[in-house]
Amino acid sequence: MSLLLLEGASKLQAIRWVRPRLDILDQLLLPHASTYIGIRTSADGHRAIATMQTRGAPAIAIVAALSLAAELLGSYEKVSAMGAEAAAAALIEQRLDYLGTSRPTAVNLFDAITKLKAVVSRALASGHSVVDAYVDAAEAMLAADVADNQNIGRFGAEFIERHGGPLKVLTHCNTGALATAGHGTALGIIRSLHGSGELEHVFFTETRPYNQGARLTSYELLVEGIPATMVCDSAVSALLRSDPSIRAIVVGADRVARNGDTANKIGTYQLAIAARFHGRDFIVAAPTTSIDLEMESGEDIVIEERGMDEVLVTEGFAADSVVDG
Numbered sequence: 001m002s003l004l005l006l007e008g009a010s011k012l013q014a015i016r017w018v019r020p021r022l023d024i025l026d027q028l029l030l031p032h033a034s035t036y037i038g039i040r041t042s043a044d045g046h047r048a049i050a051t052m053q054t055r056g057a058p059a060i061a062i063v064a065a066l067s068l069a070a071e072l073l074g075s076y077e078k079v080s081a082m083g084a085e086a087a088a089a090a091l092i093e094q095r096l097d098y099l100g101t102s103r104p105t106a107v108n109l110f111d112a113i114t115k116l117k118a119v120v121s122r123a124l125a126s127g128h129s130v131v132d133a134y135v136d137a138a139e140a141m142l143a144a145d146v147a148d149n150q151n152i153g154r155f156g157a158e159f160i161e162r163h164g165g166p167l168k169v170l171t172h173c174n175t176g177a178l179a180t181a182g183h184g185t186a187l188g189i190i191r192s193l194h195g196s197g198e199l200e201h202v203f204f205t206e207t208r209p210y211n212q213g214a215r216l217t218s219y220e221l222l223v224e225g226i227p228a229t230m231v232c233d234s235a236v237s238a239l240l241r242s243d244p245s246i247r248a249i250v251v252g253a254d255r256v257a258r259n260g261d262t263a264n265k266i267g268t269y270q271l272a273i274a275a276r277f278h279g280r281d282f283i284v285a286a287p288t289t290s291i292d293l294e295m296e297s298g299e300d301i302v303i304e305e306r307g308m309d310e311v312l313v314t315e316g317f318a319a320d321s322v323v324d325g
Contacts, residue, residue: 011223012177014054015062017142019135020073022066026053027178031219039063041071042095049102049109052210056179057106057254057290058145064099065112065138068092072131089120089130105263105304107255107292112141145181148287149188156189156285157196160248166200167193168246170236173207173265174216175252175285185285186250187220194226202228203239203246207265209310233267240278248281249274256284256291261298 016023016036023036028051037053039045045067048054054063072092096113103109116137123133160167169190176187184191193199202221207213214230221228231239240246249271255263262268262284275282295301 012220013182014059014178015066015142015181017066017139019139020070022063022070024048024054024063025178027055027216028053030178030215031222039067039070040074042068042099046099046102049099055212056174057108057252058149058180058185058287059178060103060106061108061112061289062142062145062181064102064109065116065141068095068099069135069138071095073135085124085127085130089124092120092130092134093117103304104302105254106290108287108289111289111292115141142181145287146183148289149180149183149185150192152185152285152287153183153188153192156186156250156283157192157198159283160189160193160250160281161196161198163247165198167198167248168201168203168243169193169199169248169250170203170205170231170239170246170271171217171249172205172213172251172268172271174212174220176217176220178216178220179252184220185287186252186283187217189250189283189285190226191224194224199226200245202226203231204228205233205236205267205271206230207267208233209266209306212265236271237274237278240274240280246280248283250283250285253284253286253290255295255301256286257295257297257301258293259297261295261301262286263298263301263303 014025014027022039024039026035026037029035037048039048045064048067049060049063054060096116100110100113116134119133119137120130123130160169171186171190174187176184176191179185180188190199190202204217204221205213218228218230251264251268251271253262253264264284272282
């Protein structure tokens with residue numbers, strides 16, 4: 001398995017996997033520094049997800065899966081020496097449960113955990129190596145996510161193109177190659193529109209907390225050479241009123257309930273209301289792994305509440321360095 005797996009997805013690679021090595025782009029440092037950090041164990045993966053060094057529902061699932069794959073490959077002899085495949089399977093299940101505590105809202109993580117547990121169970125029952133089966137399945141998830149995103153981009157672009165180009169669209173938060181294994185979901189649609197020559201301009205919100213639009217989406221759009229303008233979250237309604245040529249708002253999803261209710265980055269709800277009022281398409285772009293059929297409606301979705309410091313505290317000069325007057 002090599003980096004060639006992700007070729008053609010986008011110019012950005014937030015996840016680099018070359019067996020047995022996993023490296024991720026530290027998104028807390030963007031756009032000021034493009035720094036990759038090594039993820040060698042499930043503990044590394046858990047920390048990267050919980051601190052939002054990696055984020056985006058699809059990427060969270062992939063990083064979790066591959067972090068354990070890196071750990072298993074790095075200690076293959078130790079795992080094999082446990083004396084029985086059953087013991088190795090129990091270890092994998094315990095590590096997966098631990099990874100499931102890193103972020104509560106994104107269903108993709110729990111979907112991946114359920115599927116990987118099933119793979120290990122089947123390997124154990126058939127007498128095959130549970131480690132080999134697990135690593136192969138984790139790598140397959142990486143490839144499948146890129147393919148899913150490219151399909152989302154193509155179908156979404158075709159839907160918006162019915163308006164006739166050139167087109168303007170608006171997006172929220174970051175849903176591109178930084179949030180997935182490559183190409184992106186909502187930003188993948190925008191990337192596909194740009195590739196077909198139908199996109200005139202994209203507007204993107206700054207997004208709270210952590211300013212993930214201002215930091216991350218701007219970074220992606222700049223790298224891809226897509227014409228774009230950042231707008232304040234609170235300015236979207238005024239923008240839609242003043243520019244009727246903005247035909248669609250495209251967002252991602254952390255979880256989609258059985259009835260279609262969607263949980264996404266804070267601020268998505270007001271965008272949906274604005275789109276309905278102004279008569280614009282409102283499109284949720286997400287893979288099937290984001291659909292949770294166990295949740296009847298959005299009322300059942302556990303919404304993650306982050307620490308207040310992510311809004312109240314910013315990096316920059318120290319308070320005691322400020323000179324009054």
